[in-house]
Amino acid sequence: MASSYSFVPRVLSIAGTDPSGGAGTAADTKSITAAGGYAMNVITAVVAQNTVGVRDIHFPPRTSLEAQLTAVSDDVVIDAVKTGMLGSLETIQTVTEWIQTQPPKVLVVDPVMIATSGDRLLDRAAEEAMVAFCQHATVVTPNIDELARLTGQPRADDEATAIGQASQWAADTDVSVVVKTGHLNENRVTNTWVFPNGEMIQIPSQRIQTSSTHGTGCSLSAALATRLGAGYSPTNALAWATEWLHEAIAHGAELRVGNGHGPVDHAHRSRRLQAAGMATPWMAGSDIPARLDFPENLVLNHDQDETQDHARITPAVAPAGPWTQALWEAGQSITHDILQCSFVEQLVDGNLQDHAFAFYLAQDALYLNQYARALAALAAASTDNAAQVFWANSSINILTDEAELHRNWLTSGQEDPAGPVTNAYTDFLLSTVLGSDLAVGAAAVLPCFWLYAQTGASLPTVPSDHPYAAWLETYRGEGFIADTQAALQQVEKEFEAATPQVRSEAARAYLTACRHELEFFSQALRIPTAFKARHPILEAR
Structure with missing residues (x-):
């Protein structure tokens, strides 16, 4: 695989909305773009939510969902599909029928059945339909509670148990699973791709202590779908998505969005690399005088204080003199x-x-x-x-x-x-x-x-x-x-x-x-x- 992949995958997100921008189709669009794809959206639910919680959900009529799906698929070659919140039995059935008529090359399913808080997001009939829908996927990306629901097992308390559950389900359904241990208590966390044949790919990471985790499940799945749609191997796709999201989580709080669980910074990596690629000269010609007769000639800003961009840094090893x-x-x-x-x-x-x-x-x-x-x-x-x-x-x-x-x-x-x-x-x-x-x-x-x-x-x-x-x-x-x-x-x-x-x-x-x-x-x-x-x-x- 070339280090810079020229193909831009066309990725369809089928999910609900989030007007605060942290989850749902908003997060999917940002994630697909960051991962190098062209993002498209089909809306399953109009959700009034923010970083604090959900206030209202409106499900468009089935005819509207069908019209969206056929409109995009009649015109655009779709390289990967990522599904998020489907929300109701009728919606799941509609998407299932569409998937069956034209199976996508890559289908990444984020089940969205149980929230991080443990609250159930679907009624029992819809849950059963979602479990069946997951069997159409290339790979599913459940959280720990959703993995338990998929497998019919008690919630896993450790990584080994979660991987065991995923291994059995993958073998039974011939569908891969990404086991995410971020909702467990270990400081060292992993995303593990579990294949139906029992093989595994483990991508390790470190837990970040932050409340800016809104939309992490959506974002990982959308980024993963994009990299797979571009032709990357599961190893490279999962590694890229994991590391990109790690950086996005680490810098989410800097966005200062909302009063609850804030969003991740989907664009941090892009901005960092953009800045690194700039050809701006490192020092302007006037930064240093042509002659330094005295040390104070070099210090251009004598009045650095807390009102400037950053506070003065005290050297850990003291200078040896005025120069x-x-x-x-x-x-x-x-x-x-x-x-x-x-x-x-x-x-x-x-x-x-x-x-x-x-x-x-x-x-x-x-x-x-x-x-x-x-x-x-x-x-x-x-x-x-x-x-x-x-x-x-x-x-x-x-x-x-x-x-x-x-x-x-x-x-x-x-x-x-x-x-x-x-x-x-x-x-x-x-x-x-x-x-x-x-x-x-x-x-x-x-x-x-x-x-x-x-x-x-x-x-x-x-x-x-x-x-x-x-x-x-x-x-x-x-x-x-x-x-x-x-x-x-x-x-x-x-x-x-x-x-x-x-x-x-x-x-x-x-x-x-x-x-x-x-x-x-x-x-x-x-x-x-x-x-x-x-x-x-x-x-x-």
Whole structure:
């Protein structure tokens, strides 16, 4: 499968409405679009609802539903169908008849029988019709309560029981099931595709503590239908839908929609990738003066306070003097962007997907080989004995201590080459260190010390069961902090001794390297699903 699929699947959502936009056809349309499809809607029910609850439901007459179904299918080739709320026996029968006359290539059924609260949404006759309707599906995506209703079993209390129920039902009906454990109590949650032959695909994730979960079932099913309709395998389709929804849930609260269970942010991934693809220059020409006679010349915004976009960030490792203090102040905005980027936030929170961390580590191992070369070059260029020793020892430590961290985490060596983001960063470092003044090179390598120490210190303490505790502890450890302090001292000395013009070039190099750090962290969340599947799961931690 190509990493960028050119085919745009035409996906029909058959479901009810939600005027607040979080569920039903509104959520389906957003999900289908985000997943790369063209969305179409057939309305089964006009629902007056919001984030707090449902107020009224109106079912259009059967003739209206039939007219909608035939209107779209008479004119448009449909690559996938996703059904959500059907709501009544008559509606289920109508959709069933339509499905039987022209079976879709892909049919994803979200049963919508029992709400998350446990409230039953269909009467018994309609429930029985829905159970029968599910047997026409390519795959069904019930919640835990709906899975129990499908199978006629008690509600599962754990993942193993739920998978057992799904396995038996799939074998009996020849229909696949996606078991979603988000409604169970485990911190580690999975979406598991269960095939009729007993095979399974498990896509792990981490629970997010949030109330912005309105419409998650609708959204997952619609995204899954779209990826399947585009021709992706069940593995890639479920992985993409799971990870996209994870991000959407994580950022749902930022939308500030409603007073109850808010919606997920269906478009967050699209906006993030759009921003990453912009070719806007990183720094305007006027950001840094041509001469830096004094440290205060570099600090353009002296009055940063709570009224601005973000509060001032206090460095976890204190500057070594006025010049490094000025660098920290000048880099406030980009430092904030790094600490708030999705990769770092998920890493610190422990919600980062394994494959994303594995990709990051593989690229970081390639980066560190070149970073060690840059540090060795600084040692060779230095005339001060203490500076020579520090940069040389730092180069050795990179190739031993940090490289060992990577070897301990990955199950096997990565064979993937350095990506374009990694190459851009290392090319910048080496060209800067080898082709510029010593102060400029020292400033360019500083962010890899200082910003990593800042990231490592993001938590007051690291819980022992944190999935990335070893990584965080490495960069908050005494040894790395001491190295960062020594690097700051070297940069401070170089700035003090440099000419005003060289200081200006060095400040620009520092800020450019900070931006490279942001891109380096973020790249792991910009890889296609097909590439993710090639990456090993990390060793148990």
